[in-house]
Amino acid sequence: VFGTITELGISTWYLIGSFTLFVVFTFIRPHRRYAYMGLFVFASIAVSGLLTDIIKVIIARYRPEMLFEKGLYGLSFFNYDSRITSFPSGHAATAFSLAFCLSSFFPVFRIPLFCFAVAVAASRVIITAHYISDAVAGAWLAMVCVFFLRKAFASMGKKAFSRLPEQ
Numbered sequence: 001v002f003g004t005i006t007e008l009g010i011s012t013w014y015l016i017g018s019f020t021l022f023v024v025f026t027f028i029r030p031h032r033r034y035a036y037m038g039l040f041v042f043a044s045i046a047v048s049g050l051l052t053d054i055i056k057v058i059i060a061r062y063r064p065e066m067l068f069e070k071g072l073y074g075l076s077f078f079n080y081d082s083r084i085t086s087f088p089s090g091h092a093a094t095a096f097s098l099a100f101c102l103s104s105f106f107p108v109f110r111i112p113l114f115c116f117a118v119a120v121a122a123s124r125v126i127i128t129a130h131y132i133s134d135a136v137a138g139a140w141l142a143m144v145c146v147f148f149l150r151k152a153f154a155s156m157g158k159k160a161f162s163r164l165p166e167q
Helices: 001-009 012-026 030-058 064-070 090-105 107-126 132-155
Strands: none
Touching: 001 064, 001 107, 001 132, 012 030, 012 090, 090 132, 107 132
16 A cells, blocks of 8 residues: 555656656646646655755765665765665655645645645555655755745746735
């Protein structure tokens, strides 16, 4: 079950879907607001994902499976090996970026969205792909990225973000 849940944290389909919304709604004048919403979701997931990947390579923390199989724990700075790039969790960053973005637009779905994000992050720990701190760091990174992108989009004067809370 958790192997299936963890698949929901893969960013590919969210990136394709949000970018498609952006492109489609850009050409429909009355619905440009949705174009900016799609762009905001795309940018949030992409930026948090890129930052996560950069941090993973720099810090290069051994994954839990390496601890269980070979007794390896710790850091191996500037390493690209996927068995070593544990911190932070990219799946958690994707799920929380999506939850933060969509809950900004649809506050009524805030609780289910964050339950989804927590389930994805927890699945990464349960299947021993990450430590709890990896998932928490991925969630925190997503929150920071969405916060700054929300400010950036609002400062550009996009009407889609005029009603977003300043949290």
